[in-house]
Amino acid sequence: MFIKNTWYVACTPEELAGKPLGRTICNEKMVLFRDNDGKVSALEGFCPHRGAPLSLGFVRDGSLVCGYHGLAVSGNGKCASMAGQRVGGFPSIRSFPTVERHGFVWVWTGDAAAANPDTVPHLAWADSPDWAYGGGLYHIQCDYRLMIDNLMDLTHETYVHASSIGQSEIEDAAPATTVDGDEVITSRHMERIMPPPFWASALRGNGLADDVPCDRWQICRFEPPSHVMIEVGVAHAGKGGYHAEAQHKASSIVVDFITPETETSIWYFWGMARNFKPEDAQLTATIREGQGKIFGEDLEMLEAQQRNLLANPQRGLLKLNIDAGGVQARRVIDRLILQESSQQQVAEA
Structure with missing residues (x-):
């Protein structure tokens, strides 16, 4: 009942101040966060280690760290590190294309390969x-x-x-x-x-x-x-x-x-x-x-x-x-x- 290959407003920049944000959009549970450069990323809200919600974690060195056992995931969904463990072979989790524009953070909920930032609605007043x-x-x-x-x-x-x-x-x-x-x-x-x-x-x-x-x-x-x-x-x-x-x-x-x-x-x-x-x-x-x-x-x-x-x-x-x-x-x-x-x-x- 949802159009998926499109841009939705996911949040406002203020909602990302200080910690990750968990949000469900079109039945897709995701987590949004900023890396060290200020870029917003959106990942599925599921830690591949034990299934904890990644929205309960925190950002460290630009990666999202799970608040359960400390698995760090980069903005593209790749498992980056975990203290005392080898996680390089872990499968990546899903990442959602994002664009921050016109005072909103937009997320693409469908096929990532089809996401085109130029199709984010133009808001001249913004x-x-x-x-x-x-x-x-x-x-x-x-x-x-x-x-x-x-x-x-x-x-x-x-x-x-x-x-x-x-x-x-x-x-x-x-x-x-x-x-x-x-x-x-x-x-x-x-x-x-x-x-x-x-x-x-x-x-x-x-x-x-x-x-x-x-x-x-x-x-x-x-x-x-x-x-x-x-x-x-x-x-x-x-x-x-x-x-x-x-x-x-x-x-x-x-x-x-x-x-x-x-x-x-x-x-x-x-x-x-x-x-x-x-x-x-x-x-x-x-x-x-x-x-x-x-x-x-x-x-x-x-x-x-x-x-x-x-x-x-x-x-x-x-x-x-x-x-x-x-x-x-x-x-x-x-x-x-x-x-x-x-x-x-x-x-x-």
Whole structure:
């Protein structure tokens, strides 16, 4: 149920500070660590000596040392040394290609020979001084596709996020969904509405009036394996909406990297990138706090939804026009998984 020959966000650099990090991605238990040169490596989290989790070890002289009996393993998975023992003949353990870029550590979970660093998603905002970013990580007990459904249909904001970004006008604006290759785009535009609390605060943060009618937009972009970027914002009504000049609007990109852990759990890297007042660290912190609360509301709903689905496997789910974004994203995922499976069968034949 996972695309394997692709890049997933494994962690943030901060998570690797001081010690190895154990993480399961697409059912692959792995350990990530930095060597003496600062390069990140990812290995399967299984010591070949006695099967201990390598995440319980430590880094010494650039190698990962098992915390059970001291077997040292290099970043390429080769057993390097062990006090008083000859381990050069031990088989290497699996290593996963990694790339550190755009403020994230990416890992390739499929065929290592197919890994191409050039295919790591390009995030223009991450490397520009004109943008500020603040985000976080949630560990959520749900199928990764449920989170994609959630992000590709923002109708739920009216109910789940009623006190922050929700408003009844969302339901009155029909979404439009298009598919361009592997990308699925769902758009919704609202005209001459009052901004909800979160966006009123963002307008104030950008030095704009928050008590006047605004045009609002939500443009959700899914790209495989499980990334969703959402262009969101409000502009004073009559100034051009999504296309308004910067001095008339507050807009951002909601960043969603959904990394499957198992069939029913995910690592959810969330955040918001904005291109107004990027130097204002306090504004970044305020927006991050507000976003964290909003995504916390999603967490509660998604975990309850997953429990309900597991308890009722025989129940079918209904589909409405508002579900088009999630439905199309799932079709892309299914097609790519089938394509990978077919290629593997040919290679093994």
